[in-house]
Amino acid sequence: MKNHLLAIENLHTRLGNKQNPVRVVDGLNLTIRKGETLALLGESGCGKSMTALSMMRLLPPSGRINAGHVKLDGLDLLALSEQEMRQVRGGRMGMIFQEPMTSLNPVLRIGDQIAEAVRLHDKLSGAAVTERVVELLDSVGIPDPRHRTREYPHQLSGGMKQRVMIAMALAGRPELLIADEPTTALDVTIQAQVLNLLKQLQQETGMAILLITHDLGVVAETADRLAVMYAGQIVETADVGAFFEGPKHPYSRKLFESLPDSHKRDEKLAVIRGTVPPLNQRFSGCRFADRCEQAVSRCGNEIPDWVDLTERQGVRCLIYADDPITPTLSDTSVEAETHILSRVGDESLLEVTDLKVHFPIHKGVFRRVVGQVRAVDGLGLSVAKGRTLALVGESGCGKTTVGKGILQLIRPTDGQVKFGEDELTQLRGEALRRRRADMQIIFQDPMSSMNPRMLVGEIIAEGMRAQKIGKKRDRKVRVNQLLEQVGLHADAATRYPHEFSGGQRQRICVARALAVEPQLIVCDEPTSALDVSVQAQILNLLKSLQRELELSYLFITHNISVVSYLADEVAVMYLGRIVEQGSVEKVLGSPAHPYTKALLSAVPVPDPDFQRSVIRLEGDMPSPANPPNGCHFHPRCPEAVAACSDGYPAETTISETHRVRCFRIDQI
Incomplete structure (x- = not known):
């Protein structure tokens, strides 16, 4: 434990009313070592961003932390007053948000926004602040940094704006940097630059990074260790090498099978049926059971405990409960359905x-x-x-x-x-x-x-009305057919x-x-x-x-x-x-x-x-x-x-x- 920079213990975060709260983070345990990059994986709605906001104590007005501890190098952040937390937030812990344009103030110059963070955490003033801002912009690879301090966010490209966000996060010399989907909206060339920059900064400063992403390629290239999150809980942790050699949880395995590539051109991609379950309920069994192809009867009424497979790898799954060494894993891979495309030719x-x-x-x-x-x-x-x-x-x-x-x-x-x-x-x-x-x-x-x-049925029928295709009754039948054709129930037409x-x-x-x-x-x-x-x-x-x-x-x-x-x-x-x-x-x-x-x-x-x-x-x-x-x-x-x-x-x-x-x- 002495090498752990961050230790999250049994964290419970709730949103909404107290009678029927949404359990966005539900008994989460996680550790990050000094100088380590930990990737947090999972679908949208699993609670990844809410975990980061809980750590920073930046929850929305309806959010609250009901239980647990978030310890940064032994300091329990949840026990601090808001004034004390402000010294940690942006100082010992920095955060890069997913969308840089909405995170930057559009009416303030870049230099002024970074200077605000510098004055708060470095206690500098006057020309020293300006020099520190230029130094930060230079450290994240922005050309002509002194000139850029006088520009507004709209004058910068997407990659530049993300670099400014990184510079701002570095102003307090953080021990831990939280990067919430920092490259999702970026092109692959800019993404490569940002990821390489984070690596360089980590080597120079020794900071730890919590990288929130759903891109397995980014994880493979950047992270040392990862944690897979599903429905508010961690379901698997492992070193990156061990995980890519063989993911253990059925959910993790399905994420791999869903990846498109040239070798699968003539096949249907594997999909995870259904969606992440609503989190405003108390679960009586495994949260993934309804979508899992390996589920058995006990999965629906028995909550799985955490199982340590090795010192560095663990999983939350009943498959491993009886025998973690040689679990009875059924083959989830189904015979791939081949796409036979009826080519019209070169016309x-x-x-x-x-x-x-x-x-x-x-x-x-x-x-x-x-x-x-x-x-x-x-x-x-x-x-x-x-x-x-x-x-x-x-x-x-x-x-x-x-x-x-x-x-x-x-x-x-x-x-x-x-x-x-x-x-x-x-x-x-x-x-x-x-x-x-x-x-x-x-x-x-x-x-x-x-x-x-507009109702979904009206949205789909709008084009038919504009083109004067069919009568109202015919259009309604056609809408139902289209919904079924794209894999939705006909009753979706009456919803928003x-x-x-x-x-x-x-x-x-x-x-x-x-x-x-x-x-x-x-x-x-x-x-x-x-x-x-x-x-x-x-x-x-x-x-x-x-x-x-x-x-x-x-x-x-x-x-x-x-x-x-x-x-x-x-x-x-x-x-x-x-x-x-x-x-x-x-x-x-x-x-x-x-x-x-x-x-x-x-x-x-x-x-x-x-x-x-x-x-x-x-x-x-x-x-x-x-x-x-x-x-x-x-x-x-x-x-x-x-x-x-x-x-x-x-x-x-x-x-x-x-x-x-x-x-x-x-x-x-």
Whole structure:
């Protein structure tokens, strides 16, 4: 125990009224050693973030800690007054929140926000505060830190904002840093930078890190030890190496089986049936029993105790209660259902040629146009019937604008969008409205894309009403059919969006897109905010629907593992243009463009023994309002030569299924 920096003992946290409280943390025990990185894994709703907020004593107004101890190097934080806790919070314990933009004050300069933390914990004043702020920004790798202190949050990229949050957390020289999903909303390149930064800072300062995440690749690369959380309790702890060799709890094993990759392309991904149970109840048995394929009768009425399998690994499961050494484990792996995709062939459904979407920059009282933001700048792609094209690239490269430009939700500045026999850019009014029935979109955030005041049935039927499809009775029958088709009960039509989980809401959005029987669906990051288990459900659904209905997908994402599982072709986008495209096998297996190589090198692999060499890209993506001369990537390219700044490279055909724009590729 003497090496334990943090010890949580029998922690109970409640939300809501005292008569029927939500038991978000229910008898949790956890330890973190000095200098160690512990990853806390689990689905949304399991209590991971509430555990961190309980440690920091930052619970919402309805939250309270009923019992337990949180000891930081022997000091019981729950026994401190609020004034004493303020010295610990941000001092000995720092926290990085999941969404940096909502955590930073938008009307205060970056330097002022960090200075506030410095003055509180370092007792500095005047010029010494400014120097400490610059030192902190420099330590987290922000270029020109003195200039950046005068900027506002909106002037920084997502990666920069996350670095500012880290600098703020480091202001008090913490012994323990809590990182709550610090890379979830970031691109893989920025994610790699942030994770590498945390590693470096840990080596320099010796601080411990509690990393809250649901990304097993991040865990494998970053953590020393992990704890799996389910329904308010820890169900497994282990060293990372031992866990990846063989997870013990049935829930942990299912998380692994849910991961998409290229080897599972022709199979359905394993899913965890059901959802996390409501936590406003007293459990009489195992909390995972209803979803567990190894459950037996005793699991429903006997609460499992904690079982120490080794000195460093333990599990909460009745399978191990009688014999922890040789438990009777049944084989949970079911025979994989094969996806047999009915390919229509190479017949093109969508042809995009030289697409441009420019936004004017206005200035002055008279709003004169002084420039253009070239969000999409001469892009070409095609999608065949019944096939999936993945569009990948960093945030800000123009992926979502491409999708909206194709659907004419944003009118293109120039270029052609041919859908079947129609040129969409020439259609107006009723003609375009009718054609939109063949093209639908699934947005990234299902909750914000639905009217919270409308019933689910009304949301799904809205497109049919707009297209004047069927009578009211027919639409009601169709809505019920769609709900069953996406794996929901028909009675979901009489409920509101807030009554569903994230995965269920995304299924509703899929049903809404299918209601008008489209041929093409633009999927804009539909799984980016979902847990791996829910992500597997949505990917299975999209594949099965493609097989049944011969749908085509334009799948916008930055998740390379999803691309390798779902897509037939890949287009890599950088600053408004396609730099490489081709079949999944060619682009992911033999990337030719330096940007594609860097993108793939930054993808974390769920294997702690895998040694990857990340290609570090200097700086951030340039502004589309002022793109560099020549190849747009050359200021960040590790392989750039003089010719790269002279003009934009023409497209080079490497093979029939692989094309690239780069001066370093020999002409064939």
